[in-house]
Amino acid sequence: MANAREIRSRIKSIQDIMKITNAMYLISSSKLKKARKSLQATHPYFEALQDTIYDILVRAPHVNSVYFRRNEHIPMEERNIGYLVVTADKGLAGAYNHNVIKKAEEEMSKGGKNSLFLIGQVGRQYFMRKGKAVDCEFLYIAQEPTLYRAQMISETIMELFKNGHLDDVYVIYTEMITSMKSEVKMIKLLPLERKKFEQRKMGYPHALFDPSPEIVMQKLVPNYLKGLLFGVLVESFSSEQNARMTAMEAATKSAKDMLRNLELQYNRARQAAITQEITEIVGGAKSLKK
Amino acid sequence: MAKTFRIEILASDHPFYQGECEMVIFPGIDGEVGVLADHEPMVTCIMAGEMRYKVDGEWHYAAVTDGIVEITPNHVEILSDTIEKPEDIDRHRAELAKQRAEERLRQQLSKQEYYQTMAAVNRAVNRLKVKARHK
Numbered sequence: 001m002a003n004a005r006e007i008r009s010r011i012k013s014i015q016d017i018m019k020i021t022n023a024m025y026l027i028s029s030s031k032l033k034k035a036r037k038s039l040q041a042t043h044p045y046f047e048a049l050q051d052t053i054y055d056i057l058v059r060a061p062h063v064n065s066v067y068f069r070r071n072e073h074i075p076m077e078e079r080n081i082g083y084l085v086v087t088a089d090k091g092l093a094g095a096y097n098h099n100v101i102k103k104a105e106e107e108m109s110k111g112g113k114n115s116l117f118l119i120g121q122v123g124r125q126y127f128m129r130k131g132k133a134v135d136c137e138f139l140y141i142a143q144e145p146t147l148y149r150a151q152m153i154s155e156t157i158m159e160l161f162k163n164g165h166l167d168d169v170y171v172i173y174t175e176m177i178t179s180m181k182s183e184v185k186m187i188k189l190l191p192l193e194r195k196k197f198e199q200r201k202m203g204y205p206h207a208l209f210d211p212s213p214e215i216v217m218q219k220l221v222p223n224y225l226k227g228l229l230f231g232v233l234v235e236s237f238s239s240e241q242n243a244r245m246t247a248m249e250a251a252t253k254s255a256k257d258m259l260r261n262l263e264l265q266y267n268r269a270r271q272a273a274i275t276q277e278i279t280e281i282v283g284g285a286k287s288l289k290k
Numbered sequence: 291m292a293k294t295f296r297i298e299i300l301a302s303d304h305p306f307y308q309g310e311c312e313m314v315i316f317p318g319i320d321g322e323v324g325v326l327a328d329h330e331p332m333v334t335c336i337m338a339g340e341m342r343y344k345v346d347g348e349w350h351y352a353a354v355t356d357g358i359v360e361i362t363p364n365h366v367e368i369l370s371d372t373i374e375k376p377e378d379i380d381r382h383r384a385e386l387a388k389q390r391a392e393e394r395l396r397q398q399l400s401k402q403e404y405y406q407t408m409a410a411v412n413r414a415v416n417r418l419k420v421k422a423r424h425k
Contacts, residue, residue: 038303042303044305048369052358052360053358059331147302147303147372207332207362208332209333210319211320211334216319216333216335219335220358223356223358226371230302231302
């Protein structure tokens with residue numbers, strides 16, 4: 001059995017760490033409250049935006065727009081595929097970062113010339129260490145998402161797409177489904193998928209595009225991407241705080257369990273030491289009497 | 291009472307209004323667009339400016355920025371970056387934003403920065419206009 005002083009120092013160090021995890025739990029729970037509020041405000045917009053775009057694409061006549069450029073003549077191995085990966089800026093959020101990175105690696109292993117656009121420090125550090133093609137000038141943080149940041153990101157991506165540096169662009173992020181459950185998701189940003197004719201036959205008439213489909217698309221797509229990315233950032237940020245809160249709660253709980261165990265061991269060790277001392281004294285006294 | 295249709299106005303940071311509406315007028319790509327019930331299906335964009343919609347014979351006003359509008363005969367969906375009621379607009383803040391953007395315009399800017407700053411000026415001016423009109 002370990003001696004009492006060793007156990008004492010372990011108890012002390014666990015208590016110190018518990019203080020940290022508990023503080024982080026409190027911080028992330030208050031951040032989560034804020035994040036959830038903005039998520040609730042943004043969620044209807046985010047959902048409606050995706051539905052509306054889907055609807056619009058079903059109704060759209062043939063539009064000659066750069067955003068639909070599929071470059072089908074380029075084979076899979078030659079395609080320049082951009083992945084926009086949203087991770088956290090810090091670790092200690094359970095499996096949150098890990099899940100996103102795993103999904104990104106899985107997608108990247110499918111081939112093509114991949115390039116990564118990373119939002120959040122954790123992902124950037126990870127992929128840079130792995131020596132992957134990371135866009136170094138693409139520096140955005142994941143915290144406190146703003147519409148302005150979403151706009152900057154979408155403009156960068158669109159510029160690259162328009163210039164032909166990217167053939168496909170995907171975004172990988174974490175969606176918060178319920179407060180207990182979140183899931184890694186991937187959405188194709190560009191090119192826009194033109195919906196097939198079957199759906200159109202099912203009574204979807206063409207809609208009028210005012211003043212012309214080309215002009216509407218030219219304005220609509222940047223707007224759509226900006227809104228979509230904003231939604232993605234908000235969802236991810238919320239999931240991150242949620243994951244961190246859960247992780248820290250679990251850490252605090254297991255620290256408490258460990259403390260309880262160690263406390264028991266410590267008491268036993270102390271008891272044993274006292275018993276031993278008494279035995280020694282008694283033994284010593286006896287031998288003196290003789 | 292005039293025939294109504296369902297309207298959903300969503301800003302990126304909050305749902306602005308959902309419900310029945312008699313008429314809506316918004317700034318389109320080339321001029322104002324008015325929509326009544328049973329409008330032909332249409333897709334268009336909303337530009338920075340003043341939007342108004344009529345509920346129970348009463349007009350409501352709002353300052354909007356860029357966005358998307360989808361119109362079907364009995365449903366109109368307006369998605370915009372920001373939508374504000376005149377009473378929520380902070381004149382002081384809008385003026386500061388305008389000054390800041392105008393100052394930036396005087397500096398050497400890249401083409402992209404120039405457009406962004408111009409858009410910022412427009413937004414601020416638009417806010418001030420809407421605020422001034424509905425004191």
